[in-house]
Amino acid sequence: MHRRKFLKNSSLTTAGLISAPVLSSCKTEPKMESAVQTEAIKPIVVCTWDFHNASTKAWEVLQKGGNALDAVEEGVRVEEADVTNETVGKGGRPDRDGNVTLDACIMDSAGNCGSVVYLQNIAHPISVARKVMEETPHIILAGKGAEQFAYEQGFKKEDLLTESTRRQYEEWKKESKYETIINIENHDTIGMLAIDAKGDIAGACTTSGMAYKVAGRVGDSPIIGAGLFVDNEVGAATATGVGEEVIRTVGSFLIVELMRQGKSPQEACEEGVKRIMEKNKDRKDFQIGFLAINKKGETGAYCVHPGFSYRKYDPNGHENVPSNSFYS
Numbered sequence: 001m002h003r004r005k006f007l008k009n010s011s012l013t014t015a016g017l018i019s020a021p022v023l024s025s026c027k028t029e030p031k032m033e034s035a036v037q038t039e040a041i042k043p044i045v046v047c048t049w050d051f052h053n054a055s056t057k058a059w060e061v062l063q064k065g066g067n068a069l070d071a072v073e074e075g076v077r078v079e080e081a082d083v084t085n086e087t088v089g090k091g092g093r094p095d096r097d098g099n100v101t102l103d104a105c106i107m108d109s110a111g112n113c114g115s116v117v118y119l120q121n122i123a124h125p126i127s128v129a130r131k132v133m134e135e136t137p138h139i140i141l142a143g144k145g146a147e148q149f150a151y152e153q154g155f156k157k158e159d160l161l162t163e164s165t166r167r168q169y170e171e172w173k174k175e176s177k178y179e180t181i182i183n184i185e186n187h188d189t190i191g192m193l194a195i196d197a198k199g200d201i202a203g204a205c206t207t208s209g210m211a212y213k214v215a216g217r218v219g220d221s222p223i224i225g226a227g228l229f230v231d232n233e234v235g236a237a238t239a240t241g242v243g244e245e246v247i248r249t250v251g252s253f254l255i256v257e258l259m260r261q262g263k264s265p266q267e268a269c270e271e272g273v274k275r276i277m278e279k280n281k282d283r284k285d286f287q288i289g290f291l292a293i294n295k296k297g298e299t300g301a302y303c304v305h306p307g308f309s310y311r312k313y314d315p316n317g318h319e320n321v322p323s324n325s326f327y328s
């Protein structure tokens with residue numbers, strides 16, 4: 001919550017934080033890079049929302065010469081461990097039965113990927129997803145099987161509900177109003193994309209999903225192609241927001257394919273949101289944010305409603321970049 005407030009309240013004109021092209025672009029027009037970029041920017045890491053600590057961690061890994069896969073795993077683990085983030089990892093809000101169920105996926109530059117869905121009692125689903133990728137011939141493990149696999153890999157059992165999320169759940173139960181809505185204020189899923197010094201790309205995405213969801217519900221975040229996609233020839237994309245809509249358009253894969261066809265990351269993210277809005281004419285009650293990077297290290301983002309931003313770390317420093325939106 002406080003992150004969103006910070007985003008809303010922070011002055012867009014804060015010196016050095018936001019570049020002129022971002023400020024001058026209008027809400028729906030494609031934002032073009034101010035100059036033609038010839039040399040690739042690397043290493044670089046970007047993540048959904050203003051996750052300063054997570055991106056700092058990933059940047060440390062990249063700066064020491066670490067690879068993009070380690071960087072994104074290490075980076076998003078910071079949010080999984082942060083109990084004040086109530087939509088990722090430990091401290092994530094539960095489903096309507098009071099169970100915290102986590103979704104995560106990871107993808108490397110060779111196109112290898114791993115995913116866990118509906119995972120309970122394990123604080124770091126992203127690392128379990130990586131183990132699925134590296135230690136099994138499979139890509140997705142679900143529920144009890146994923147949990148059993150995690151124990152076999154040495155992960156420890158933890159109660160993921162915190163005092164805060166338990167209290168909120170008890171409050172919610174009084175009315176039990178089930179809304180499949182992720183609005184501007186109630187989500188903080190982290191999707192992270194990185195390019196290492198060698199120019200290789202990797203990505204990770206992790207979430208507790210929609211608060212008070214129907215038991216068994218899985219969103220876009222652990223679905224390769226929906227919540228995350230990496231193509232080392234082209235770039236990568238990730239999503240946050242109402243997963244059902246992202247799945248319907250295979251959002252992250254779409255954005256990477258649009259970049260393959262020549263669109264900038266910014267243009268591709270805008271097209272991704274527009275595809276979703278075409279299927280949701282006149283619907284304004286949900287939020288989605290896309291984030292993309294291409295092989296040159298150019299980045300872009302776009303969302304349905306104002307409020308989304310992404311944090312970027314590259315050799316020039318770091319900044320929180322506000323995203324333009326479909327609705328103003």
Ligand code: SD4
Nearest residue numbers: 187188189209219241243
């Ligand atoms: C989901 N996309 O489970 C996730 C939720 C999310 O910020 O992104 N929240 O649908």
